Amino acid sequence: MTTERFRRKNVVITGGSSGIGLEIAGRFAGLGAQVWLLARSTDRLNQAVQTLRTEYGGQISVFSIAVDVTDEAAVTGAMNEIGEKHGGIHTLINNAGTMICGRFEDNSPEELAKVMDVNYGGMVNALKAAWPYLIHSGDGHIGFVSSVAGYLGAIGYSGYAPSKFAVTGLAECLRMEAAEYGLGVTIVFPPDTDTPMLAFEHENTLPESRALSKNASVLQPAHVATRFVEGIIRNHFEVFCNIESRFIRLVKIVWPTLYFRIMDRIVEKDKRQRARA
Numbered sequence: 001m002t003t004e005r006f007r008r009k010n011v012v013i014t015g016g017s018s019g020i021g022l023e024i025a026g027r028f029a030g031l032g033a034q035v036w037l038l039a040r041s042t043d044r045l046n047q048a049v050q051t052l053r054t055e056y057g058g059q060i061s062v063f064s065i066a067v068d069v070t071d072e073a074a075v076t077g078a079m080n081e082i083g084e085k086h087g088g089i090h091t092l093i094n095n096a097g098t099m100i101c102g103r104f105e106d107n108s109p110e111e112l113a114k115v116m117d118v119n120y121g122g123m124v125n126a127l128k129a130a131w132p133y134l135i136h137s138g139d140g141h142i143g144f145v146s147s148v149a150g151y152l153g154a155i156g157y158s159g160y161a162p163s164k165f166a167v168t169g170l171a172e173c174l175r176m177e178a179a180e181y182g183l184g185v186t187i188v189f190p191p192d193t194d195t196p197m198l199a200f201e202h203e204n205t206l207p208e209s210r211a212l213s214k215n216a217s218v219l220q221p222a223h224v225a226t227r228f229v230e231g232i233i234r235n236h237f238e239v240f241c242n243i244e245s246r247f248i249r250l251v252k253i254v255w256p257t258l259y260f261r262i263m264d265r266i267v268e269k270d271k272r273q274r275a276r277a
Contacts, residue, residue, distance in 0.1 A: 003233055005139050007032035008061075010082055010089050014069050014126050015096030017044040019195035020145060023225030024093055025062070026052055031229075034061040036082055038075075038126075039096070042066040069096045069122030072129075079129035089133035091232075093143040094123040094167075099197055101204040104158035112159050119163035123170065135181040141232050142178060144171045144187040148245050151189065152252065155267060156209030175237055188228040188239040189249070192218045211270035212263065217244060 011028045015021040016037030025035045029052055039045050045064035052062045063086075065078045083089050098118045100111050123144065134140045149157055150164035171187040178185050192198055192213060202210075224241050231239035240246040252259040 003031045006091065008034060009091065009137070009140075010034045010036060010087060011091040011093065012036045012038060012079070012082060012089055012126075012130065013093040013095055014038045014122065015145075016093075017041060017048040017064075019197070020190065020193060020221045020224050020228075021093070021095040022048050022051070023221040024095065024143075024145075024228060026055060027225050027229040028091075029056050029060045029062055033091070034086070035063070037062065037064040038067050038069070038078060039064075040066060040068050069125055070117050072125045075122075075125040076129040079126070079133070083130070083133035088137060089130045089140070090137045091141040091143070092126060092130045092134060093145070094126055095143075095145040096122050096126075097145070097163075097197070099201065100159040101156055101201055101209065102159070102206060103156065107159045115159050116163045116166070119160075120166040120170070123167060127174075134178075134183055138182050140182075141184040141186065141235075142171075142174060143228065143232055144168075144185075145228070146171070146187050146189050148189050148191045148248070150187075151249055154209065154212055154263065156206035171237075184232065184235045186228070186232045186236060186239060188224065188231065188241065189245060190219065190224045190241050191245045192216050193224055193241075194218055194220055207274060208267045208270055212266055217242060 006028060011033040013021050013025050013035065016025050017039035025037055029035050037045055037048055045066055049062050049064050053060060065081070067074045067078045069075055079089065096118065098115055100107055100115055127142065134142065144167055146167045147164045149161040150168040153161045168187060171185055175185045219241055227241050228239055240249065
């Protein structure tokens with residue numbers, strides 16, 4: 001596959017006003033695509049559009065629609081507007097997401113449901129609405145932004161990881177279904193990435209969770225976006241952003257007992273150190 005298949009085609013990106021989503025938008029704009037940013041805040045969307053036009057030149061085609069991905073009717077309306085009035089939908093990037101931290105017992109049912117509603121339900125809403133246009137494209141693509149937490153559960157992430165596991169499961173199912181229509185499917189698993197969500201995590205995470213990630217490298221959104229879009233261009237299904245996250249995935253699959261033993265030891269060591277402090 002080549003980059004030419006995206007030129008002058010509509011690429012829709014949910015959660016496209018900041019962070020990884022905005023960087024993904026820039027990569028597709030650079031490929032000559034017509035980029036549509038979907039997010040809740042009109043002000044942030046306007047700023048994002050201006051940022052892209054400044055960085056890539058006024059000639060690029062970047063548009064925005066303010067919409068909450070949990071609002072099924074609004075999402076359907078946005079996708080129909082793009083699909084019916086602006087030439088279809090070639091590629092959908094499911095990126096919008098949110099998170100909560102803390103112990104399961106401390107998260108209310110409403111908080112847990114909200115994260116699942118945004119991270120998984122929002123992707124389902126977008127994909128359901130865009131599906132007829134995607135399959136009509138003939139050579140389009142579906143992208144999912146998951147997380148390392150989409151294949152690794154850990155203490156402090158019982159409100160977040162299950163939603164990303166669900167995204168991983170959906171992507172694996174659609175990899176086969178979408179192929180029947182000539183559609184590619186790619187899922188990326190970013191590790192810690194320098195975004196507002198990571199800043200929130202650092203402020204609210206449990207000490208045990210912090211101990212598990214204290215030696216992990218932090219990537220820039222631009223790096224994640226570049227790896228992701230490269231994977232889409234090459235029609236790779238899974239995209240890992242560094243050797244570390246790929247290695248951890250491999251260890252968990254091949255030797256899960258060792259993986260869990262290491263995780264438990266890190267947490268127990270941290271508890272002992274804090275108890276002595």
